[in-house]
Every structure is written in C-alpha cells, then in structure tokens.
Amino acid sequence: MADIKTFFLPDLGEGLPDATVVEWHVKEGDTIKLDAPLVSMETAKAVVDVPSPYSGTVKKLHGAVGDIIETGASLADFEIDPNARQRAEAESTGHHHGPKKGVGSQAPDDASKVIASDDGGEIDADGPAPAQREDEGTVVGAMVSGNAVHTEQVSSAGGVKAVPAVRALAKKMKIDLTRVQPTGAGGVITMADVKNAAANGSAAVGSAPARPAAAQHLAPTLPEPGPAPTRTPVSLAGKAVRTSPPGKETMGQPEQLKGVRRNMARVMADAHAQVVPTSIVDDADLHAWIGKQDITARLIRAMVVACKAVPALNAWFNGKDLTRTLHPHVDIGIAVDTDDGLFVPALRNADVLDGAGIRAAIKRLRTSVEDRSIPASELSGYTISLSNFGMFAGRYATPVVVPPTVAIVGAGKLSHDVVAVMGGIEVHRRMPLSLTFDHRAATGGEAARFLKAMIDDLGLPN
Numbered sequence: 001m002a003d004i005k006t007f008f009l010p011d012l013g014e015g016l017p018d019a020t021v022v023e024w025h026v027k028e029g030d031t032i033k034l035d036a037p038l039v040s041m042e043t044a045k046a047v048v049d050v051p052s053p054y055s056g057t058v059k060k061l062h063g064a065v066g067d068i069i070e071t072g073a074s075l076a077d078f079e080i081d082p083n084a085r086q087r088a089e090a091e092s093t094g095h096h097h098g099p100k101k102g103v104g105s106q107a108p109d110d111a112s113k114v115i116a117s118d119d120g121g122e123i124d125a126d127g128p129a130p131a132q133r134e135d136e137g138t139v140v141g142a143m144v145s146g147n148a149v150h151t152e153q154v155s156s157a158g159g160v161k162a163v164p165a166v167r168a169l170a171k172k173m174k175i176d177l178t179r180v181q182p183t184g185a186g187g188v189i190t191m192a193d194v195k196n197a198a199a200n201g202s203a204a205v206g207s208a209p210a211r212p213a214a215a216q217h218l219a220p221t222l223p224e225p226g227p228a229p230t231r232t233p234v235s236l237a238g239k240a241v242r243t244s245p246p247g248k249e250t251m252g253q254p255e256q257l258k259g260v261r262r263n264m265a266r267v268m269a270d271a272h273a274q275v276v277p278t279s280i281v282d283d284a285d286l287h288a289w290i291g292k293q294d295i296t297a298r299l300i301r302a303m304v305v306a307c308k309a310v311p312a313l314n315a316w317f318n319g320k321d322l323t324r325t326l327h328p329h330v331d332i333g334i335a336v337d338t339d340d341g342l343f344v345p346a347l348r349n350a351d352v353l354d355g356a357g358i359r360a361a362i363k364r365l366r367t368s369v370e371d372r373s374i375p376a377s378e379l380s381g382y383t384i385s386l387s388n389f390g391m392f393a394g395r396y397a398t399p400v401v402v403p404p405t406v407a408i409v410g411a412g413k414l415s416h417d418v419v420a421v422m423g424g425i426e427v428h429r430r431m432p433l434s435l436t437f438d439h440r441a442a443t444g445g446e447a448a449r450f451l452k453a454m455i456d457d458l459g460l461p462n
Helices: 164-172 191-200 213-221 246-250 259-274 295-309 355-370 444-458
Strands: 004-008 018-024 037-042 047-051 056-061 068-070 074-080 110-115 155-157 160-162 277-285 315-318 323-326 332-334 336-338 341-343 384-387 407-411 415-421 424-438
Touching: 018 164, 018 191, 037 074, 047 164, 160 164, 164 191, 259 341, 277 444, 295 355, 295 384, 295 407, 295 444, 336 355, 407 444, 424 444
Parallel strands: 332 384, 384 407
Antiparallel strands: 004 074, 018 037, 018 068, 037 047, 056 074, 155 160, 277 424, 315 323, 336 341, 407 424, 415 424
C-alpha cells in the first residue's frame, strides 16, 4: 500500500495566519525530490519559496494560484518514494523565513505524524489539521490564525490580471506588466511570465514598446475613430430601458483581500475595537527655517523632542490589564503606503540618530518594503507612529492608533498661509499636524503639551 503523506502549510516563520499561492513549481503526477521547489507563497510581507518536505510523487495540490491557504491547512499530498532520500529527524526544510528546527521530522508524540514547522501544521495522512498557534506576527498589528482555505479572484487593473506578489516582483525587476505575455489560465500573468520577460528584456519599464511590423504597416491606413456613442434612456426601438449610474459597470465583482491588504483590514478593525481615540490638531510655523531642510528628518526630531518632554505619548498601553509602559527610547513606526497595502516599519533608535542617520534609515526601510524583503522584526515593536500623508494631499486627519502604541502623529500638506504678526500680516509656510492618541492612556493636557513641544521644535531655524 502506497505511503501517502499530507503536507500542511507551515507557519512561514512570521506568525502569519495564511498565505496565498503564487506559483506551483510542480503539477499533480510529477515526481519531486526532497527540498526541491514546491510552491511560492505570498505572505503579508514577502514571497516565500516553500521546498518539498519529501521525495516522491505529487498526488494532490490543495489550492490553485490565487487561493489563500491558512496556516495548518492541507497544502499537498505526496506518495513517498521509499528508495529516495527523505528528511531525517530534526532536519530543516530550508524555508527562507522563520524557525527551521524540526520541520519535516516525526512528531515526538506520534510517529505517524511529521512536523511541518515548529509553529505550524503537522503532516498527517488522515488526521485533522493542527490547532491554531499562539505566536502571531504583525505588519500593522497582531494577526489571527485559522485553518481554512479560501478561493479568490486574481485582481485586474488596467487590463492586467495578476496577483499582488507578481505585481511586486514586476516592480522589483522593473518589468512593465502591460507588455508581458500572460500564460496563466484566463490570461493571468504568472511569476514565470515576469521572470521570462526580465530574462529576454521584452518588457522593461521605460523602453519603447515592441510594435509588430504588420501593425506599423497598417497604422497609417486605420480609419479615424468616430464620435463616442451617445447614451440614451430609450432603446433603438424607442422604448424606455433601465439605466444605472455610469460607474456601476466599472466597479467589478467583490474581491477577496489577501496579503498585506488583508492583514491591514484585520488590524484596523481590531484597533477600532480596542482604542479610545481622540485627536488634536494645530499648525507648525516654518517661517524661521534657514535654507532647504529635510522635512521628514525635522518631523522625526520634533517627535523625539516631544517624546522626551511628554513620555506618556511614547508608550504602550494594555487595555486588558490597564497597565502602561513608558519607553526611555524612541522607535517610530513610519507608515509606508504601497499598492498592496500599508506597511509600518520601525525606525529604531530615532532618539540617537542625526539628520543623515534618519534619512539613511528611512531609505533603507522604504527599499526593503518595496522589494518585500523586510524582516518581521522590523515591522513591530515601535513606540509611537508617524503618518506623513501630506506628501500627497490633505491637511488634518485622524490616523488610527494601533495597540499597544498610544499615539500617532499625522503630518499634512505644507501650505503658505496668511498669519497675523505684530503690526500687520505676513505669509508664512506652515505644516498642519494631527495628533491622535488613546485617551485611556493619556490626558488631553499631555497630548496638547506633546503637540506644543513638536510645534516649538519645528519652529526653530534648523
């Protein structure tokens, strides 16, 4: 009788509740060797290559490209090759992230089972998926684990069908997805398509689009486009027809959130349920600034000054036990907006960095976020947050405080305002500031003094 083993999706080392199938490297019926590439999975932070835990024949793949597999759910079934090398006890699978000890080895309490990871599922041909784990990582807060499989549609934008991980890879490799020939089902662009395009240079961003010779010949003879058809509430037969708002047809179908955006939805809902937010806003006058200055570095410095002046805002709060932790150091979570969702990497030791150090650290964090290589340790543990949304638009906001932090600063779009001065009026450059804080952990007076400390520091010449 064939020895069939089921491989359950391990926790990919980041405490994540699920991951999305980006690309299977095998199909059912293929033979595979131990540690050979099995599947690429997108987590909330990165694309992770999962190697095969066995040598044998792939009997079943539990999920198609784009499906969300929850940690501990079935990933693939294998018919074990008894004559091939198999994983020895306590040998790692070689996952790129997280704990590796014991993956693929026999479970200590049941020789018929095999451990998929230190924290994830166990391989069991007949038994249920393992229980949920307690260690949960974060992108913008804590996560929740489960063990189900969800099916979702590939997102479509600008006529391009691809999963976010493929879009992220294309961005990293500077590939124009609109020029990549899709080979996936239903015209979906796969990881292999992007890699092939990068290898042959056929879709590099910024290069001239390839134009078939036939098209070049036909282009001058194409007829000029006529006027757009006029919408009318009656049919060609002159009868009234049902109409709908113009935008309705372009809204598309409901789309299953995944990856970073999926986790962002969880975290924001959790924050909304746990925090008692209150906001206070004001403007910092930058009229005294001398020469061109690094606005982000000035913001960081002002926050550090304010944290030292009012430690109650540079703190964590446990609403369950009603405990507060004031931090002697300042680690600032920097909100980074991406096409896939919100990342909040931590700028460590902001209180000891100078302007150049702050700029270098922020550049490093942004780069690691953009290429999805940022480690989990960089996405948690900050003591206060900053959302510099003013680089796009908007003056004031009520940004979300993510527990356990107590406060978040929002910096709005700079403007030139008419201000009253002694003896008349002047036009000054000003920065709108918004401070949202958990009112259970800090008073309005503390928040106001914190904001004043920021305003005073930002008002200094340099």
